[in-house]
Amino acid sequence: MSDNGSVAAATWEQVELARHPDRPYALDYIHAIFSDFFELHGDRVFGDDHAIIGGPAAIDKQTVMVIAQQKGRTTAERAMRNFGMANPEGYRKALRLIRQAERFQFPVVAFVDTSGAFPGAGAEERGIAWAIADNLVALSQARVPIVTLVIGEGGSGGALGIGVGDRLLMMEHSIYSVAMPEACASILWRDIARKVEAADALKLTANDLKRLGLADEIVPEPPGGAHNDYGVATDAAGAALRRHLGALEAIDIDRLVEERYQRYRKIGA
Amino acid sequence: MFRPKTRYVALPSPRAGVGEEVDRLTCPKCDTSLEPARLTAALGVCYRCGYHFRLRAPERVSMLVEPGSFREEDQSIVAKDVLGFKDSQPYTKRIEQSRAATGANEAVIWGEAVLAGHRLVVVCLDFAFMGGSMGAATGEKITNGIERALQNRLPLLIISASGGARMQEGMLSLMQLAKTSAALGRLNAAGIPYVSLLTDPTMGGVTASFASLGDVIIAEPGAMIGFAGARVIQQATYETLPEGFQTAEFLWQHGMIDLVVPRPELPAVLRQLLDLYARNGVAGDFALERQAETPAPAPVIPR
Numbered sequence: 001m002s003d004n005g006s007v008a009a010a011t012w013e014q015v016e017l018a019r020h021p022d023r024p025y026a027l028d029y030i031h032a033i034f035s036d037f038f039e040l041h042g043d044r045v046f047g048d049d050h051a052i053i054g055g056p057a058a059i060d061k062q063t064v065m066v067i068a069q070q071k072g073r074t075t076a077e078r079a080m081r082n083f084g085m086a087n088p089e090g091y092r093k094a095l096r097l098i099r100q101a102e103r104f105q106f107p108v109v110a111f112v113d114t115s116g117a118f119p120g121a122g123a124e125e126r127g128i129a130w131a132i133a134d135n136l137v138a139l140s141q142a143r144v145p146i147v148t149l150v151i152g153e154g155g156s157g158g159a160l161g162i163g164v165g166d167r168l169l170m171m172e173h174s175i176y177s178v179a180m181p182e183a184c185a186s187i188l189w190r191d192i193a194r195k196v197e198a199a200d201a202l203k204l205t206a207n208d209l210k211r212l213g214l215a216d217e218i219v220p221e222p223p224g225g226a227h228n229d230y231g232v233a234t235d236a237a238g239a240a241l242r243r244h245l246g247a248l249e250a251i252d253i254d255r256l257v258e259e260r261y262q263r264y265r266k267i268g269a
Numbered sequence: 270m271f272r273p274k275t276r277y278v279a280l281p282s283p284r285a286g287v288g289e290e291v292d293r294l295t296c297p298k299c300d301t302s303l304e305p306a307r308l309t310a311a312l313g314v315c316y317r318c319g320y321h322f323r324l325r326a327p328e329r330v331s332m333l334v335e336p337g338s339f340r341e342e343d344q345s346i347v348a349k350d351v352l353g354f355k356d357s358q359p360y361t362k363r364i365e366q367s368r369a370a371t372g373a374n375e376a377v378i379w380g381e382a383v384l385a386g387h388r389l390v391v392v393c394l395d396f397a398f399m400g401g402s403m404g405a406a407t408g409e410k411i412t413n414g415i416e417r418a419l420q421n422r423l424p425l426l427i428i429s430a431s432g433g434a435r436m437q438e439g440m441l442s443l444m445q446l447a448k449t450s451a452a453l454g455r456l457n458a459a460g461i462p463y464v465s466l467l468t469d470p471t472m473g474g475v476t477a478s479f480a481s482l483g484d485v486i487i488a489e490p491g492a493m494i495g496f497a498g499a500r501v502i503q504q505a506t507y508e509t510l511p512e513g514f515q516t517a518e519f520l521w522q523h524g525m526i527d528l529v530v531p532r533p534e535l536p537a538v539l540r541q542l543l544d545l546y547a548r549n550g551v552a553g554d555f556a557l558e559r560q561a562e563t564p565a566p567a568p569v570i571p572r
Contacts, residue, residue, distance in 0.1 A: 117477075117496065117497075118505075119496075119497030119498075119501045119502045119505045119506070120497075120502060120505070120506050120508065121502060121506070121508050121510055121511070121514065123496070123497070124495050124496060124497065124502070124514070124515060125523050126523070127481075127523070127524075127525050128477070128496045128497075129476035129477040129480075129481050129495070129496040130481045130525060132477040132478075132496075133446075133450055133476075133477050133478050133479075133480075133481045133482050134482075136446060136447050136450035136451070136477075136478060137450050137451070137453065137454040137457070137482065138454075140447065140450060140451035140454050141451075141454045141458070156434070156443065156474070157434075157443070157446060157473070157474050157477040157478075157496070160443060160446055160447060161477075164447045164451075176440060177439065177440065177443075178434045178435075178436060178438070178439050178440055178442050178443040178474075179434065179436060183501070184436050187436055188356040188357070188436055189356060189357065198356075201352070201354050201355060201356065201439075202352075202436070202439045202440075203352050203439050203440070204439065204440070208440075209440060212351070212440060212441065214440055214441075214444065260451075261451050261455070264444060264447045264448040264451050265412065265448060265451070265452075267405065267408075267441060267444040267445070267447075267448060268404075268405025268406065268408055268409050268438075268441050268444070268445060268448070269409055
């Protein structure tokens with residue numbers, strides 16, 4: 001029991017690192033890795049969601065389409081970013097960018113960092129589930145290479161809504177889960193206090209995902225976590241993204257889309 | 270929010286007796302004491318207030334398709350405990366208990382059937398089995414159903430009833446959202462019609478994947494349909510939720526579904542949809558037939 005307890009405590013440490021308030025967020029990575037990021041705004045239907053950002057950016061003289069979940073650091077920014085929890089407008093803006101990426105043949109780079117899609121009445125009224133499902137289809141069929149990097153929290157369908165692609169990379173101390181440990185504890189035990197146990201049971205660390213064959217690569221972070229040295233973390237992320245983009249671009253697009261289909265098709269088969 | 274337990278009702282079917290077997294049933298909505306025989310004759314719809322009781326998957330399917338036409342597939346695909354998950358009890362034990370209690374192997378059944386003279390693929394979730402939650406085996410069976418519809422160019426009907434992802438399978442469960450959606454993307458591109466029928470309840474990851482991807486989406490009256498649960502929304506936002514929030518009618522008003530269809534009218538509505546969308550077989554067959562009618566162009570012989 002004490003052994004289980006210490007394993008669970010170690011997992012919980014990963015959860016806290018993934019949520020560390022000083023951890024680099026999407027824009028920190030974007031500005032470090034790309035030049036000329038031009039942020040596009042709005043879903044052309046209802047509004048602009050600041051929890052999901054995106055637009056074209058340059059890397060090694062090539063244009064890519066960046067789509068990212070962005071958390072806020074100051075109180076005002078946190079409110080503006082809705083704590084990184086997107087409404088339907090965020091997913092529909094992402095869809096707009098996916099379509100644009102296809103049209104201009106820009107590879108897509110997605111940065112995942114959300115505890116989940118926003119659980120709000122307005123989100124339900126405007127079809128949050130519909131918006132996410134549309135993105136799952138669009139990403140699975142997009143005729144451009146797609147690399148996903150989980151930088152902090154990958155929470156449920158809200159993360160997957162921008163997270164389907166050809167490669168899944170995870171920062172060393174990031175997590176990715178079917179539900180956040182608090183939500184899982186609430187569902188299974190009706191007791192949020194059992195979040196530590198839930199976190200351990202869910203198998204949500206980068207190592208767990210690698211072991212399950214879901215993550216392709218773990219990007220190393222500086223000792224103690226990415227918040228200790230942004231430069232080291234963003235350099236490692238940039239190098240990994242370049243490597244995977246290069247490899248994917250060498251693959252014939254028909255084959256790439258077929259391989260992407262099979263990548264998901266074989267999970268649980 | 271208090272909800273009485275008795276929400277299932279047995280209908281005459283090859284699997285009759287799977288549902289509740291009690292002398293009298295109380296309607297959870299109007300509190301009327303109901304005669305089971307009369308309720309069964311009313312297809313599990315309260316004959317006082319119209320409340321739609323939940324149905325088990327085999328009963329649901331046999332209510333809709335031509336008698337004896339459903340050929341169930343993949344009965345041997347069952348859940349595996351890949352993560353070694355344990356909450357108040359091990360996941361393997363939970364699976365065993367669900368099997369014993371429900372007589373079902375998984376939270377979904379699928380197969381080819383005939384409805385109003387149309388051959389089609391029917392996929393039906395079963396909320397009684399672990400809340401209709403989507404594990405890897407569930408997602409695999411649903412995807413096999415979608416792929417069969419694609420291979421045989423048959424229209425697809427998916428009947429949803431699910432609490433969402435299955436916690437006990439962690440990320441393997443979440444990835445089934447991507448898997449089923451990708452398969453539906455191919456079906457869509459091939460011009461094969463997909464009707465999604467949402468029943469009480471359809472929530473979470475199931476709504477955020479295959480359930481909301483229908484070319485036509487219909488729902489039963491009063492069915493709870495949404496992504497985040499009302500309790501989660503209230504805890505997160507302290508919002509006062511409007512009357513009828515996340516009901517089928519609410520979604521219809523917000524443009525998220527095409528029609529709310531009372532259960533007795535489902536066969537007629539499905540017949541009409543299949544007649545319209547799958548006239549002369551599905552679009553692909555139609556195109557092929559049209560091609561056959563057109564005289565073939567004179568072959569060009571390379572010299």
